[in-house]
Amino acid sequence: MKALVYDGPGKIDWRDHPDPVLQRDTDILMRVTKTTICGSDTHIIKGGVPDTPQGTVLGHEGVGVVQEVGSAVTNVVPGDRILAACVSACGYCRFCTAGQYGQCLNGGWALGHLIDGVQAEYARIPFAQNSVYKIPDELSDEQVLFLTDILATGYEVGVLRGAVAPGDTVAIVGAGPVGLSTTLTARLFSPANIVVIDLVDSRRKKALELGATHAVSPEEAHEVVNGLTDGLGADVTIEAAGFPKPFELAAALVRPGGHIANIGVHEEPATLHLETLWAKQITLTTGIPSGLTIPQLMKAIASGTLDPTSMISHRFDLGDMVMGYETFKNAAETDALKVVLSS
Structure with a gap:
């Protein structure tokens, strides 16, 4: 063959x-x-x-x-x-x-x-x-x-492990196929906002087509998420890129008591900023479907x-x-x- x-x-x-x-x-x-x-x-x-x-x-x-x-x-x-x-x-x-x-x-x-x-x-x-x-x-x-x-990964490792719930603000960092699969399946839980963050304009546009309420660059992410949450941060952040900066952005955007769900496949270390997270009572999950x-x-x-x-x-x-x-x-x-x- x-x-x-x-x-x-x-x-x-x-x-x-x-x-x-x-x-x-x-x-x-x-x-x-x-x-x-x-x-x-x-x-x-x-x-x-x-x-x-x-x-x-x-x-x-x-x-x-x-x-x-x-x-x-x-x-x-x-x-x-x-x-x-x-x-x-x-x-x-x-x-x-x-x-x-x-x-x-x-x-x-x-x-x-x-x-x-x-x-x-x-x-x-x-x-x-x-x-x-x-x-x-x-x-x-x-x-x-x-x-x-990818659809099972976005749903199981992102949406379910991130505990997305109705009315949540969800920030998805990375609009590749897995991030877009997460966008599609997050809608099943009726979050109030799905903010997709990516460097590439065409992928941000695709995220909006698939149900994201906002699609922004990394530089805009904090302002948009804070504006939607009265400065608290996202209820759920989902890292779907697999690089240090997107992971650190996902950690920085989460509210106290929120969830960070990592989906991305990482080849190098990323910094977990416990100096800012230690008291925030966050839940961090990883895995494959x-x-x-x-x-x-x-x-x-x-x-x-x-x-x-x-x-x-x-x-x-x-x-x-x-x-x-x-x-x-x-x-x-x-x-x-x-x-x-x-x-």
């Missing part, structure tokens, strides 16, 4: 790669129909995720059709349309039994990180009983593709409440994967958000 292979920092190649095979009775094989590129993939390519082995097929966001199932898999059969969650969950370790699939001791974020992923014609999906979901006939592959990661809300979000898409396809900026054939990466990497020039690749 053809696949996008990581050959070490700065090196990727779309080339022939061995077909996947079932390795355990809990595996399935999936023919990939659509996949997409994530910021985490670019972190790997830059060398920011050093435990990714050279020769790994990248990608952890994919939908497709079941080709073959292991003997222990009972939730899907060959021919089913499925989405594969970005995290693989064994279902029996101490973290899985607590619903923390992202911390699974036997899986977690494995696809496209520690094992071959889904930016390929075919993929092996481990622990399929807990890690894949059937796609209803009324939904297209594109409608559910982002449930595999479990995917357990995927069925819930799928119903919201089916009802028309959520439209993730509004984040698609570019479409390519699967064989144009390298071009897709170039487009995604140069988002400042291409206005790329989510790049979808189809077989």
Whole structure:
């Protein structure tokens, strides 16, 4: 088969790669129909995720059709349309039994990180009983593709862990795909204000299209948030960029007793200013998604409440994967958000 292979920092190649095979009775094989590129993939390519082995097929966001199932898999059969969650969950370790699939001791974020992923014609999906979901006939592959990661991440790690509530002022720092997914799903809780903060004008405009009440530059953030909250600060701040300055801005914007939810993938240290935060009684959360809300979000898409396809900026054939990466990497020039690749 053809696949996008990581050959070490700065090196990727779309080339022939061995077909996947079932390795355990809990595996399935999936023919990939659509996949997409994530910021985490670019972190790997830059060398920011050093435990990714050279020769790994990248990608952890994919939908497709079941080709073959292991003997222990009972939730899907060959021919089913499925989405594969970005995290693989064994279902029996101490973290899985607590619903923390992202911390699974036997899986977690494995696809496209520690094992071959889904930016390929075919993929092996481990622990399929807990890690894949059937796609209803009324939904297209594109409608559910982002449930595999960014929509679930924005909702679970940002909105739910940030404890967004009706009437809140929510500040989201970073308007890339994950920040925009957070904007979309935060609306489900009817906050009074959603303030999206980003350096790029086109992304601020997109945030307003997706439901933000305000979209501002970092330099404007304090004035806008303070003006909306009588100087108290945001009830919830969500860091969705993965760099020190955005994290420190999220911490500076939160009110006493508020929540800071970190989503961004960080490659370098950020300063936690405890000299100003120690007495503010804030809650700080981090993590990656479990995917357990995927069925819930799928119903919201089916009802028309959520439209993730509004984040698609570019479409390519699967064989144009390298071009897709170039487009995604140069988002400042291409206005790329989510790049979808189809077989």
